[in-house]
Amino acid sequence: MPRPSRRPPGSPPHWPRHAIMIVVSFLMLIPFYWVVKTSLTGENIYAYPPRIVPVDPHLFNYVDVWYMIPFARYLLNSVIVTAMAIAGSLLFNVAAGYALTKHFPGRRWVVMLLLSCMLIPFQATIIPAYLITSWLGVLDTWLGVALPLLSTIICIFVFKASFEAVPPSLIDAARVDGLSEWRIVTRILLPLSKSAIATNVILTFIWSWNAFLWPLIAIRTPEMQTLPLGLARFLSVMEDTTGALYAFVVLVLIPGLAIFLMAQKEFIRGLTSGATKG
Amino acid sequence: MQRRQLLKSTAAFSAASVLGAPAIAQASKKITFLTWNLVHLEAPLKGWIAGFIKSRPGVEVEWVDKKGPELPAYYQTQLAANTPPDVIDIQGALGLEYAAQGALLDLTPRLGAEAAVKARYEPAYLSNWVFEDKSYMVPYYVSKTLLFWNKTRFKEAGLDKPPASFDEILAAADKIKGAEKTGLLTLNFDWLYWPLMQMNGVDLLSPDLKKATFNTPKAAEVITKLAEATKSGAVNPISWTGRWVEPNDAFATGNVGMLHAHAPAFFWIKGKGPWINGDTLGAAQMPGNWATPNSHGLGISKGSKNPDLAWDFVKYLTDVEVATAFAKIASVLTGSKEVDKTQLARFQKDDPLAFQVLSTQLEHTDKMCGNWRLGNDSRVKDGFWPEFQSAMLGRKDAKTALGDAERRVSRELRRA
Amino acid sequence: MSWFRRKRTREAALVVCFLLPSLAIFFLYRILPLGWNAWLSVHAWSPLKAAQFIGLEHYEEMLLDDDVFWQALANTLIFIACSPLAIAAALGIALLVNSDLRGAAVYRTIVFLSYPLMTVAVGIIWRWLYDERGGFINYVLRSSRLIDQPVKFLQSFDWALPCVILADFWQVLGFYMIILLTGLQSIPQHLYEAARVDGVPASARFLRITLPLLRPSIFLCIVVGILNSFTSFDLIYVMTNGGPGHATELLITYIYKAGFGQTRFDYAAALTVVQFLLLVVLTVIANRLSGGNAGSLER
Numbered sequence: 001m002p003r004p005s006r007r008p009p010g011s012p013p014h015w016p017r018h019a020i021m022i023v024v025s026f027l028m029l030i031p032f033y034w035v036v037k038t039s040l041t042g043e044n045i046y047a048y049p050p051r052i053v054p055v056d057p058h059l060f061n062y063v064d065v066w067y068m069i070p071f072a073r074y075l076l077n078s079v080i081v082t083a084m085a086i087a088g089s090l091l092f093n094v095a096a097g098y099a100l101t102k103h104f105p106g107r108r109w110v111v112m113l114l115l116s117c118m119l120i121p122f123q124a125t126i127i128p129a130y131l132i133t134s135w136l137g138v139l140d141t142w143l144g145v146a147l148p149l150l151s152t153i154i155c156i157f158v159f160k161a162s163f164e165a166v167p168p169s170l171i172d173a174a175r176v177d178g179l180s181e182w183r184i185v186t187r188i189l190l191p192l193s194k195s196a197i198a199t200n201v202i203l204t205f206i207w208s209w210n211a212f213l214w215p216l217i218a219i220r221t222p223e224m225q226t227l228p229l230g231l232a233r234f235l236s237v238m239e240d241t242t243g244a245l246y247a248f249v250v251l252v253l254i255p256g257l258a259i260f261l262m263a264q265k266e267f268i269r270g271l272t273s274g275a276t277k278g
Numbered sequence: 279m280q281r282r283q284l285l286k287s288t289a290a291f292s293a294a295s296v297l298g299a300p301a302i303a304q305a306s307k308k309i310t311f312l313t314w315n316l317v318h319l320e321a322p323l324k325g326w327i328a329g330f331i332k333s334r335p336g337v338e339v340e341w342v343d344k345k346g347p348e349l350p351a352y353y354q355t356q357l358a359a360n361t362p363p364d365v366i367d368i369q370g371a372l373g374l375e376y377a378a379q380g381a382l383l384d385l386t387p388r389l390g391a392e393a394a395v396k397a398r399y400e401p402a403y404l405s406n407w408v409f410e411d412k413s414y415m416v417p418y419y420v421s422k423t424l425l426f427w428n429k430t431r432f433k434e435a436g437l438d439k440p441p442a443s444f445d446e447i448l449a450a451a452d453k454i455k456g457a458e459k460t461g462l463l464t465l466n467f468d469w470l471y472w473p474l475m476q477m478n479g480v481d482l483l484s485p486d487l488k489k490a491t492f493n494t495p496k497a498a499e500v501i502t503k504l505a506e507a508t509k510s511g512a513v514n515p516i517s518w519t520g521r522w523v524e525p526n527d528a529f530a531t532g533n534v535g536m537l538h539a540h541a542p543a544f545f546w547i548k549g550k551g552p553w554i555n556g557d558t559l560g561a562a563q564m565p566g567n568w569a570t571p572n573s574h575g576l577g578i579s580k581g582s583k584n585p586d587l588a589w590d591f592v593k594y595l596t597d598v599e600v601a602t603a604f605a606k607i608a609s610v611l612t613g614s615k616e617v618d619k620t621q622l623a624r625f626q627k628d629d630p631l632a633f634q635v636l637s638t639q640l641e642h643t644d645k646m647c648g649n650w651r652l653g654n655d656s657r658v659k660d661g662f663w664p665e666f667q668s669a670m671l672g673r674k675d676a677k678t679a680l681g682d683a684e685r686r687v688s689r690e691l692r693r694a
Numbered sequence: 695m696s697w698f699r700r701k702r703t704r705e706a707a708l709v710v711c712f713l714l715p716s717l718a719i720f721f722l723y724r725i726l727p728l729g730w731n732a733w734l735s736v737h738a739w740s741p742l743k744a745a746q747f748i749g750l751e752h753y754e755e756m757l758l759d760d761d762v763f764w765q766a767l768a769n770t771l772i773f774i775a776c777s778p779l780a781i782a783a784a785l786g787i788a789l790l791v792n793s794d795l796r797g798a799a800v801y802r803t804i805v806f807l808s809y810p811l812m813t814v815a816v817g818i819i820w821r822w823l824y825d826e827r828g829g830f831i832n833y834v835l836r837s838s839r840l841i842d843q844p845v846k847f848l849q850s851f852d853w854a855l856p857c858v859i860l861a862d863f864w865q866v867l868g869f870y871m872i873i874l875l876t877g878l879q880s881i882p883q884h885l886y887e888a889a890r891v892d893g894v895p896a897s898a899r900f901l902r903i904t905l906p907l908l909r910p911s912i913f914l915c916i917v918v919g920i921l922n923s924f925t926s927f928d929l930i931y932v933m934t935n936g937g938p939g940h941a942t943e944l945l946i947t948y949i950y951k952a953g954f955g956q957t958r959f960d961y962a963a964a965l966t967v968v969q970f971l972l973l974v975v976l977t978v979i980a981n982r983l984s985g986g987n988a989g990s991l992e993r
Contacts, residue, residue, distance in 0.1 A: 121969075380740075
C-alpha cells in the first residue's frame with residue numbers, strides 16, 4: 001500500500017517548495033560554513049584562491065581562545081542575567097499586552113507612546129541610562145544589566161495580537177464563571193498563546209544574551225562580565241590574527257545557538273499547535 | 279488579586295537585587311587605573327600593582343582595561359557620573375582633548391616640584407601633552423613614524439638607499455611598482471601620514487592654531503601627485519583605506535617597497551613576514567626627518583578623590599624598575615630617558631634590526647609633526663581626513679577636496 | 695448605576711496596574727533619556743562644564759552646515775527603504791514553511807539561525823565573506839569568471855552600503871519570518887476551508903484572507919525594519935566604521951561618533967532628536983499604510 005500523501009488531493013506538488021527552500025537554506029548557511037572552515041583550516045587564509053574545504057584542519061585556534069578566558073564564570077553571568085530578563089519580561093509583557101486589549105480612554109495615546117519609545121536607540125541613552133542605573137544602586141549587578149530588557153515593546157504587541165485572536169466568547173464565559181482578570185490571563189489566554197510566549201522567550205533571550213554595549217558600560221568588575229564582553233576582551237591586541245578571530249566568533253556563537261536549538265523545539269511546538277486551531 | 283500579584287513580584291525583585299551585590303567595595307584609599315588595550319599584559323601588570331600596594335597598607339588599586347574604540351565611551355560615562363578613573367592611559371591627542379575638556383589634572387606644579395621626576399622624561403615626548411602651557415600627561419610608551427624599506431624590492435628596482443626627498447619617494451615607488459607589487463604604503467590614522475605633507479612645507483594650521491593654512495597650491499600639487507601615484511599603483515591604496523592590520527599585513531607579504539609607520543609596526547610585520555631580517559629590511563627616517571608621534575601617556579583625572587596617591591602610582595609606573603620591566607615585556611620605548619637607553623643597549627646586542635628601528639624613535643625629536651596641541655583634535659581630523667581620503671582615491675580633485683576641507687576645519691576652529 | 699461605575703473603575707485600576715511595570719521600565723530607560731537628549735540639544739554642554747542655553751544653534755548647524763548629516767540621513771533612508779524587500783522575501787519563506795511541508799521545521803530553524811547571533815559576530819563574518827583575499831564572494835565571482843580582479847566591496851564608495859544592507863538582510867530575515875509565521879498561525883483555518891469550498895483561487899485567498907489578517911504582523915515587521923537602522927550599528931562599526939568617506943555612515947553611527955568620538959554630546963543629542971522625529975514620521979506613515987491603530991484587527 002503506498003503511503004498516503006500528506007497533502008490534500010488536488011493541491012500543487014511539494015517538490016518545488018522543497019527546491020526553493022533548499023536553495024534558501026544553502027544561502028543562509030554559507031556564512032556559517034565559511035567562518036567555521038576558516039577557523040579550522042591550516043592554509044594561509046589570505047592566499048587566493050581559498051579552498052572550499054579546510055586544509056589540514058586543526059583545533060589550535062580554539063585551544064588558544066579557550067585557554068585565555070574564564071569561560072565558566074562569564075557563562076554563569078550571562079545565564080543569570082538572561083534568566084532574569086526572560087522571567088521579568090514575561091511577567092511585564094503579558095500584563096501590558098493584556099491591558100492593551102481593553103478598550104480604555106487614552107488607549108490610542110498609550111499605544112503611540114509605546115511605539116515612540118521603540119524609536120529611541122540605545123546609543124543615545126547611554127549616559128542617562130548609566131546615571132539612572134547608578135541612582136537605583138544596581139550598577140555592576142546582574143539585575144542592573146538585565147533591567148533595560150525587562151520589557152520590550154515588540155513582545156508586548158505580540159502578546160496583544162495573540163490575546164486579541166482569542167474568541168471573546170471564551171473570555172466572557174470565564175468571566176461569568178467568576179475568574180479574576182489575572183486568572184483569565186493565566187488560565188485561558190496564555191495556554192492559547194504558546195507561540196507568543198515562545199516568541200517572547202526567544203527574543204528576550206537573544207537580546208539579552210548578545211547585549212554588548214550596555215554590559216560594557218554597566219559592568220566594572222571583570223568577574224561580573226557577560227560572555228560577549230568576556231570574549232571580546234580577549235580578542236587579540238590589534239584586531240584579527242588569522243584564524244584565531246574566527247575561532248573566537250564561533251565560540252561566541254555556540255552557546256547562543258545551542259540554547260536556541262534546545263529551546264526551539266518548544267518554540268516549534270508552539271507554532272505548530274497553532275496550526276490545529278479551528 | 280492583581281494587587282497580590284504585584285506585591286509578589288515586587289518582593290521577588292527586591293530579593294533578586296540582593297543577588298548581585300555591588301562589587302565596588304569602599305577601601306580606605308582606592309584608585310582606579312584605566313589602561314588602553316593592555317589586556318595581554320594582565321599578569322605583569324597585576325604584579326606591578328601588587329608591588330605598589332605592598333609598601334602601602336590600606337591601599338587598593340582597581341585595574342580596568344578597555345580596547346581603544348570602547349575606552350572613550352567608558353571614560354565619558356564615568357566622567358558624567360562623577361566617578362572618573364584616577365589614573366588613565368590614553369593614546370595620542372585624545373589626552374589633549376580630555377585636558378581641554380577639563381577632565382585632567384594639571385601636572386605642571388607636581389612636575390615643577392619634583393625636578394628629578396620631570397628630568398626622567400624625554401622632553402620632546404613630554405611636551406606632546408602640553409596644552410595651553412600646562413602639562414597634563416607624562417609619557418608611558420612612545421613611538422613615532424619611520425620609513426621601513428624593503429631592500430630586496432629596492433635592489434630589483436636598481437636602488438640601494440632609502441629616498442631623501444618627496445620626489446625621490448615617488449620615483450622609487452614608481453620604479454618598484456609592478457604586477458603584484460606596490461611602492462609605498464603608509465598608515466593613516468591619527469595624522470600618521472602627515473610627514474608626507476610636512477616635508478613639502480605644507481602646514482595644517484597657523485602657529486596659533488587658529489587658522490587653516492593648508493589650502494595652498496603646493497598642497498594641491500602634493501595631493502595631486504599622491505593621488506596619481508595611488509591610481510598608478512605606485513602608492514598602495516590600502517594606505518588610504520586600511521587602518522592597522524591591512525597595511526601591515528600587506529607590507530609583511532613582501533610585495534611593497536616602503537612602509538611608513540610607527541615603530542610598533544615592526545614587531546607586527548616581523549611576526550607576519552618571515553623574510554624580514556637585517557639584509558632585507560631597512561629602517562630610516564623620512565626625508566626631512568619628519569615624523570608623527572603616536573604615544574601613550576599617563577594622566578590623572580581632575581575628579582580623582584585621591585590625587586596624591588594617583589600621582590604616586592604614576593611615578594611608580596614610570597620609574598626605572600617598573601618601566602624597564604614594562605619596556606622589556608611589551609617591546610616598547612617608554613619616553614623615560616634612562617629606561618630607553620638600557621632598552622636600546624639590550625636591542626643593540628640581541629636584535630640589531632630592532633635596534634635600528636627603535637633608534638629612529640629617539641632621533642630628531644625636534645622634527646615631530648602631526649601633533650598639534652588641539653583641544654578638538656578629533657573634530658579637526660574629521661573635517662580634514664575624509665576630504666583628503668576622497669582626493670587620494672580619486673573621488674575629488676585636489677582643489678575641491680582642499681576647499682571643502684578648509685571650510686570644515688575652519689568651522690571647527692571657529693567653534694573652539 | 696453604581697455597579698456600572700465600580701466595574702469601570704475596576705477595569706481602569708486593572709489597566710493601570712498591568713501597564714505600570716512596563717511603563718516604569720520605559721520611563722526610566724527611554725523616555726527620561728529622550729527628555730535628557732531634548733534638553734541637551736538646546737544647550738552647549740560637556741561633561742565637566744555647566745550647560746549654556748543656546749536655542750536652536752545645533753539644529754541650524756546640522757541642517758545648514760553639516761554635509762555628513764545629510765549623507766547619514768540619506769543612507770539611513772536607503773537602509774530603511776530596503777526593508778520591504780526583506781519583508782516580502784520573509785513572507786514568501788513563511789508561506790512556504792507554514793504548510794504541512796515535510797521538514798518545514800528544519801527549514802524554519804535554518805532560516806532563523808542567523809538572528810540569535812551577536813551582531814558584532816555577524817559583522818565579522820560578513821566582513822570576512824567580502825574580503826578580497828580569503829572571502830567567499832570574491833572567490834565565487836572570480837571562479838565563475840565574472841570578474842578578473844578581486845573587488846574591494848567594503849572599501850568601494852559605491853558598493854559598501856549595499857554590502858552592509860545585504861549582511862543585515864541575512865541576519866534579520868529569520869526575525870521577519872518568525873513574526874509573520876506567528877501571524878499566519880493565528881489565522882483560523884476554517885476561513886481557508888470555507889473559501890476553498892467556495893472555489894476561491896489561491897491567489898485571491900492570499901489577497902483577501904491572508905494579507906488583511908496579517909496586518910498586525912506586517913506592521914510589526916515594518917517597525918522592526920525601521921529600527922534596523924539602529925541595530926545595524928554594530929554591523930557598520932565592525933565592517934566599515936561608516937567608511938569609506940561617509941558612504942556607510944548612518945544617523946545612528948554619526949550620533950555615536952559625535953558623542954563619544956568628538957565628545958559633542960550636545961550635538962549628538964540634537965541629532966538624536968532629529969532622528970527620533972524622522973522615525974516617528976515614518977512610523978505614522980507605516981501605521982496609515984497598514985490601516986491604522988497599529989494594524990490591529992478591530993472586532
